[in-house]
Amino acid sequence: DAGITQSPRHKVTETGTPVTLRCHQTENHRYMYWYRQDPGHGLRLIHYSYGVKDTDKGEVSDGYSVSRSKTEDFLLTLESATSSQTSVYFCAIDRGGRYGYTFGSGTRLTVV
Amino acid sequence: GENVEQHPSTLSVQEGDSAVIKCTYSDSASNYFPWYKQELGKRPQLIIDIRSNVGEKKDQRIAVTLNKTAKHFSLHITETQPEDSAVYFCAAGGGATNKLIFGTGTLLAVQP
Numbered sequence: 457d458a459g460i461t462q463s464p465r466h467k468v469t470e471t472g473t474p475v476t477l478r479c480h481q482t483e484n485h486r487y488m489y490w491y492r493q494d495p496g497h498g499l500r501l502i503h504y505s506y507g508v509k510d511t512d513k514g515e516v517s518d519g520y521s522v523s524r525s526k527t528e529d530f531l532l533t534l535e536s537a538t539s540s541q542t543s544v545y546f547c548a549i550d551r552g553g554r555y556g557y558t559f560g561s562g563t564r565l566t567v568v
Numbered sequence: 569g570e571n572v573e574q575h576p577s578t579l580s581v582q583e584g585d586s587a588v589i590k591c592t593y594s595d596s597a598s599n600y601f602p603w604y605k606q607e608l609g610k611r612p613q614l615i616i617d618i619r620s621n622v623g624e625k626k627d628q629r630i631a632v633t634l635n636k637t638a639k640h641f642s643l644h645i646t647e648t649q650p651e652d653s654a655v656y657f658c659a660a661g662g663g664a665t666n667k668l669i670f671g672t673g674t675l676l677a678v679q680p
Contacts, residue, residue: 474587498574498657498672499612506665514667515569546611550666556602557668559611 459483462547462560468506469567475534477563481527481546487550488530490514490522492543499546505530537567570595574662574671581648582679589674591658592640600662601634602642606655606673616643619662648678 463478479488491514500563501514503522511522519541523531534541547560571594581587593601602617618625618632618641625632629648634641641660644653655675661668 490595491670496672499659499670501667501669503635504667512665515669554617556614556617557604557612559613561611 458558459551460547460549460560462545462563464563465561466564467566469537469565471538472536472568475537475565477532477545479530479532479560481530481549483549483551484547485549485551486527488524489548489550490530490532491546491548492516492541493546493562494543501523502532502545506565508542532553534565534568541566542566542567570598570660570669572658572669572671574658574674576674577672578675578677580677580679583648583650585648587645587648587652587676587678589643589656589658589676590640591642591660591671592638593660593669594639595660596636596639598660600660601632602659602668602669603630603632603643604657604659604670606657607670608654612657615656632634645676648676650678650680652676653678 459518460481489504491499501517505511521533545563548557574591599620604612605615606612629646631644655673657673658671659668
């Protein structure tokens with residue numbers, strides 16, 4: 457798993473419900489990121505974290521919030537899911553040096 | 569903020585030919601330029617990167633060039649093979665938070 461796991465792998469939820477995606481790392485890296493991937497848009501940065509309780513917005517943060525209460529966990533919450541948030545969500549850690557970013561396996565979220 | 573444009577969106581080559589993918593970026597403060605390969609249904613994986621103090625870097629059949637004055641960088645794959653078929657993403661970033669902004673991706677198809 458390259459030191460990073462995402463859960464769940466797949467989720468179907470209804471419009472208007474809250475959803476939380478989890479990213480867990482085992483290597484104690486400082487920087488963690490959430491991206492969404494959509495056809496024609498590539499990978500777009502939602503939020504990122506540079507330490508416990510230190511987070512900031514990315515390119516497409518509206519409708520999303522994050523929390524990082526422990527180094528190993530970075531949570532992404534959709535407060536009230538909308539169909540436009542149907543996407544594949546990737547978490548990444550920055551392992552630095554020649555390793556760069558390592559991505560999780562992704563979460564496929566469908567909002568119906 | 570940073571903006572990364574990537575071209576072409578699709579590229580088809582014959583096995584053994586070369587492939588070139590180009591990216592431009594907007595933020596002159598960016599100092600790190602990685603390239604990721606994503607096979608169908610998989611996570612993006614780092615294949616090569618370059619930092620702003622270097623103009624070219626090569627790793628076997630893959631090379632990346634950087635022109636900081638013009639704010640563009642390119643991926644070159646020589647002697648393409650069918651297993652090179654994938655989506656390739658460029659990215660730009662670095663700095664204090666190490667956040668990366670990605671291009672929209674290039675679907676490379678290598679025809680046997």
